[in-house]
Amino acid sequence: DLCGHATLASASVLFDLLGSGAGGKKRRHVKKIFFHANKDKLKAKLAPGASTGVQIHPGDGQGGCGKKNSVRISMDFPWRSLREVVEEADRTAILRMVQKAFKLSDETMHKNLLFVGIDSVGEDVLVEVTRDxxxxxxxxxxxxxxxxxxxxxxxxxxxxxxxxQASEKDIVIAPDGERMRIDFLSRFFGPKAGIPEDSVTGSAHCTLAPYFGAKVGKANVVGMQVSERRGVVECALEDGACEGEGRMKKVRIVGTAGLAVGGTLFV
Structure with a gap:
């Protein structure tokens, strides 16, 4: 199935083996790599500019996450729209589920709830609350x-x-030293996939990026996943207009990967 980390890591290794990545000698000029997931075809290519990672602004008490010998990779992921959950029974059940999981009072939940939806393929529920x-x-x-x-x-x-939605307080320091504004914050929990909480979830941004892109009126948005480890995901919304009749909307996600260790496995 679709997995952002697996796509990023696999692309990084393949670009390196083919001489186009962070550490290998130039052997072949490889511009794109295609992966076939269970339901999706994913394209990866090298993104412009070398990267040393991004640093979360110390004003929020976060540390840096710089990487040496790293490479930026752009990946085309499917666009996932949201359907608002309006059925009273389902909406109430979802809110009760979130309240019980995080020990939130009825008053806190109802005062700070902004949206409840489910993605177009029925994988993920999205609950938007206030930043606080x-x-x-x-x-x-x-x-x-x-x-x-x-x-x-x-x-x-x-x-x-x-x-x-993020506030003006939420910024990161980009690889070129520029201050980059965060557009939205998120956390992802995968109970039905055996994942209590994921640190950074590229596939969740197939839904998050279109939703918040529409809210803030931008085709390029930046998300910060506020898990315990934290991470930043750059997203570009592509409407596929240049692809003719069979055009498909997609979310272009840019990630940074560094090759840490290599070896040979004999089977």
């Missing part, structure tokens, strides 16, 4: 009842996305 509430949620099993996130019996098959 999202950042108030703690991390780890002592603070989160992960089992509660499986209690809604409705039609989602993978995970729960909690998110909010």
């Amino acid at each position: 509430v999202l950042l108030s949620l703690k991390h780890g099993p002592s603070h989160i009842n992960y089992d509660a996130l499986e209690t809604w019996g409705g039609g989602y098959s993978r995970g729960v996305i909690l998110c909010s």
Whole structure:
């Protein structure tokens, strides 16, 4: 199935082996690599500019995440639209699920809830809350009842996305030293996929980027996943207009990968 980390890591290794990546000698001029996932065809290519990672602004108390010998890779992922959950029974069940998981009161939930939706393929539920509430949620099993996130019996098959629009306080320092504004914040929980909480989830941005791109009126958006480790995801929304009749909307995600260790496995 679709996985951002697996696509980024695989592309990084292949570009390196083919001489186009961070550490290899130039042997072949490879511009693009295509991966065939279970339901999707994914394209990866080298993104402009070498990267040393991004640094989360110290004003929010975060450390840096610089990488040496790293490479920036652009990946075309499918565009996932959202359908708002308006059925009262389903909406109530989702809210109860989130409240129980994070020990939120009825008052907090209802005052700070902005949107409840499910993606176009039925994989993920998206719950938008205010920034203050999202950042108030703690991390780890002592603070989160992960089992509660499986209690809604409705039609989602993978995970729960909690998110909010960012504020002017949310910035990162880009590789070129420029201050880059964050457009949205998120956390991802994959109870039905056996993942309590994922640190950075590229595939969730197939839904997050189109949703917040429409909200802020931008074709290029930057998300910060506020897991315990944290990470930044750059996204570009492509409408596929140049592809003719069979055009497909897609989300172009840029990630940074560094080759840390290599070896040979005999089987």
